[in-house]
Amino acid sequence: xxxxxxxxxxxxxxxxxxxxxxxxxxxxxxxxxxxxxxxxxxxxxxxxxxxxxxxxxxxxxxxxxxxxxxxxxxxxxxxxxxxxxxxxxxxxxxxxxxxxxxxxxxxxxxxxxxxxxxxxxxxxxxxxxxxxxxxxxxxxxxxxxxxxxxxxxxxxxxxxxxxxxxxxxxxxxxxxxxxxxxxxxxxxxxxxxxxxxxxxxxxxxxxxxxxxxxxxxxxxxxxxxxxxxxx
Numbered sequence: 001x002x003x004x005x006x007x008x009x010x011x012x013x014x015x016x017x018x019x020x021x022x023x024x025x026x027x028x029x030x031x032x033x034x035x036x037x038x039x040x041x042x043x044x045x046x047x048x049x050x051x052x053x054x055x056x057x058x059x060x061x062x063x064x065x066x067x068x069x070x071x072x073x074x075x076x077x078x079x080x081x082x083x084x085x086x087x088x089x090x091x092x093x094x095x096x097x098x099x100x101x102x103x104x105x106x107x108x109x110x111x112x113x114x115x116x117x118x119x120x121x122x123x124x125x126x127x128x129x130x131x132x133x134x135x136x137x138x139x140x141x142x143x144x145x146x147x148x149x150x151x152x153x154x155x156x157x158x159x160x161x162x163x164x165x166x167x168x169x170x171x172x173x174x175x176x177x178x179x180x181x182x183x184x185x186x187x188x189x190x191x192x193x194x195x196x197x198x199x200x201x202x203x204x205x206x207x208x209x210x211x212x213x214x215x216x217x218x219x220x221x222x223x224x225x226x227x228x229x230x231x
Contacts, residue, residue: 019126022066023079023087024142025094027051030117030155032073039113040073046116050105051075054098058089069133078127078134087170088179090122095164099205102161119155121146121200123167137194141167144191145200151189158204165189168199175201
């Protein structure tokens with residue numbers, strides 16, 4: 001135990017448990033503040049269903065996956081280390097599948113307000129669970145990359161429904177080693193966390209073959225035509 005940690009006084013007499021390694025994925029909805037609450041509720045339902053479809057399709061379920069963490073207009077997913085869930089599955093199967101599910105869902109959406117475009121991040125690192133939820137610098141880095149203006153701008157300029165940013169650690173260990181095509185990861189992102197500079201690499205994934213997407217619901221009552229067209 002470091003001197004700094006030893007000096008901390010824990011009010012309940014307990015110290016945090018040791019860190020555990022997790023793959024970190026988070027998604028965030030574009031333009032959520034421009035939606036009404038009824039629309040946000042419907043989009044949240046769809047996002048969770050699409051994520052469940054994608055995760056189940058690549059067998060990331062059960063004890064491979066921590067409980068999902070709700071972020072209001074996004075979701076945080078932590079994947080436990082398993083030999084049959086290498087990080088290559090996240091980049092070349094899960095993310096392209098999610099992009100395909102989004103594209104198919106959006107093609108069926110009768111109203112623009114119900115279309116979904118997401119930013120996504122893939123990172124990995126040490127996290128803590130204190131019983132209230134997960135925390136740690138690795139999650140801070142992932143969320144800071146996800147919220148980078150560069151990533152937001154890339155999604156705004158692309159016609160696709162999803163833009164991915166991977167951390168420098170993921171890029172070095174997976175992309176840089178040739179497990180997936182490095183040519184698709186081009187634009188560099190830099191963010192500051194804890195006084196350190198962290199880099200990310202942006203990618204617009206091509207959709208992959210996908211299972212049937214959830215059925216489109218009608219526009220929630222109370223959303224006017226002008227609101228729908230503006231979203």
